[in-house]
Amino acid sequence: MEDLREIAETFRRFAEFECPELSRLYETLSRGIADDPEVLAIAAKRRAGQPAPNVFFAAVHSLLIKRPSHPVASFYPDLAACDIPADDPYDAFRSFCLDEQDRIIDMISVRRVQTNVVRRSSLMLPAFLRAMDRLDDEQVVLVEVGASAGLNLFWDRYGYDYGDGLCWGDRASPVQLKTAALGERRPLLPERTFNLAGRIGVDLNPVDIRDDDAVSWLRALVWPERGDEAELLQRAIELACSNPPRLIAGDAMDVLPGVFDSLPPHVVPFIFHSHTLNQFPADARERFVELVDCYGSNRDLAMISLESRQSQNNSELDLTTYINGVRTREHLAQCDSHGYRIKWLVG
Numbered sequence: 001m002e003d004l005r006e007i008a009e010t011f012r013r014f015a016e017f018e019c020p021e022l023s024r025l026y027e028t029l030s031r032g033i034a035d036d037p038e039v040l041a042i043a044a045k046r047r048a049g050q051p052a053p054n055v056f057f058a059a060v061h062s063l064l065i066k067r068p069s070h071p072v073a074s075f076y077p078d079l080a081a082c083d084i085p086a087d088d089p090y091d092a093f094r095s096f097c098l099d100e101q102d103r104i105i106d107m108i109s110v111r112r113v114q115t116n117v118v119r120r121s122s123l124m125l126p127a128f129l130r131a132m133d134r135l136d137d138e139q140v141v142l143v144e145v146g147a148s149a150g151l152n153l154f155w156d157r158y159g160y161d162y163g164d165g166l167c168w169g170d171r172a173s174p175v176q177l178k179t180a181a182l183g184e185r186r187p188l189l190p191e192r193t194f195n196l197a198g199r200i201g202v203d204l205n206p207v208d209i210r211d212d213d214a215v216s217w218l219r220a221l222v223w224p225e226r227g228d229e230a231e232l233l234q235r236a237i238e239l240a241c242s243n244p245p246r247l248i249a250g251d252a253m254d255v256l257p258g259v260f261d262s263l264p265p266h267v268v269p270f271i272f273h274s275h276t277l278n279q280f281p282a283d284a285r286e287r288f289v290e291l292v293d294c295y296g297s298n299r300d301l302a303m304i305s306l307e308s309r310q311s312q313n314n315s316e317l318d319l320t321t322y323i324n325g326v327r328t329r330e331h332l333a334q335c336d337s338h339g340y341r342i343k344w345l346v347g
């Protein structure tokens with residue numbers, strides 16, 4: 001079995017770099033787990049390649065969502081019926097994990113970490129609009145790489161509010177996204193209609209929003225302090241359910257050539273990906289860029305990238321357009337990873 005010291009280090013790094021500002025509960029629990037060989041031995045039984053803290057916490061969360069009256073649930077802000085107890089949650093948490101270890105292992109040995117963060121649409125919206133400006137009046141097909149449940153494929157159906165009256169989209173939509181625009185510059189958000197020819201998602205393991213079990217796991221992946229994210233997820237699923245997106249299962253590098261080749265010549269693909277390329281092996285990341293470059297040399301297209309470069313808590317927004325074979329890349333914004341903040345960088 002994997003060296004428990006390595007997994008302990010993963011939990012320590014998770015507490016230090018990924019939890020601050022997002023989850024005090026997971027930060028505290030991660031520090032406890034990092035020094036607890038019995039709980040680490042459970043987390044070590046996760047599916048190969050999956051980040052242990054995320055999948056382990058989601059498994060425990062999923063059990064507690066079904067048992068919100070359990071004393072451990074009282075430490076979870078999204079489940080607690082009254083004020084969170086002031087005591088250290090770790091002892092109660094570890095007893096729960098040891099009691100429930102068989103069920104936890106059943107989940108983590110098969111499940112993957114596949115969040116679908118709807119508020120990331122807020123970060124990508126200005127890039128979509130800028131791409132439309134560049135590729136005026138074309139028919140667009142959206143192609144999301146690493147789509148998970150494909151909820152960000154419906155970004156044009158959501159309402160957006162960046163503060164100071166900067167709004168866009170459908171104010172009557174059940175999905176209303178609030179994001180703070182920081183810094184001196186503001187993204188341009190022209191109200192415009194566009195000609196959408198299709199929405200296609202590609203994922204190693206697409207999440208079917210009509211499958212209750214898959215949706216429960218998506219919900220369990222949302223961190224306990226992010227009740228607002230859970231609510232948005234639910235609303236976006238309801239909005240998409242009547243007409244779910246087309247999701248193709250497979251490795252993007254195998255599937256994308258077929259997708260591109262199937263598109264009629266007059267449509268412009270808007271390829272986008274958020275918090276996905278970090279899950280590609282390094283050589284696949286390079287091949288992905290080469291593949292898009294190759295298609296871009298033959299047809300107009302846009303690629304929107306929202307990926308973390310330094311820590312998982314931050315992301316960078318980039319737009320690359322290919323117009324008449326000319327490639328133009330712009331670094332548009334710095335953002336947090338969950339869609340709460342965007343700092344626009346260009347005029």
Ligand SMILES: C[S@@+](CC[C@H](N)C(=O)[O-])C[C@H]1O[C@@H](n2cnc3c(N)ncnc32)[C@H](O)[C@@H]1O
Nearest residue numbers: 114115116117146148203204251252274276279
């Ligand atoms: C962290 S999730 C992000 C999902 C979504 N883009 C979002 O921002 O909410 C990353 C997704 O990428 C998918 N993925 C990872 N490697 C992939 C690959 N080689 N080909 C296709 N999908 C992949 C995973 O299955 C997962 O659903």
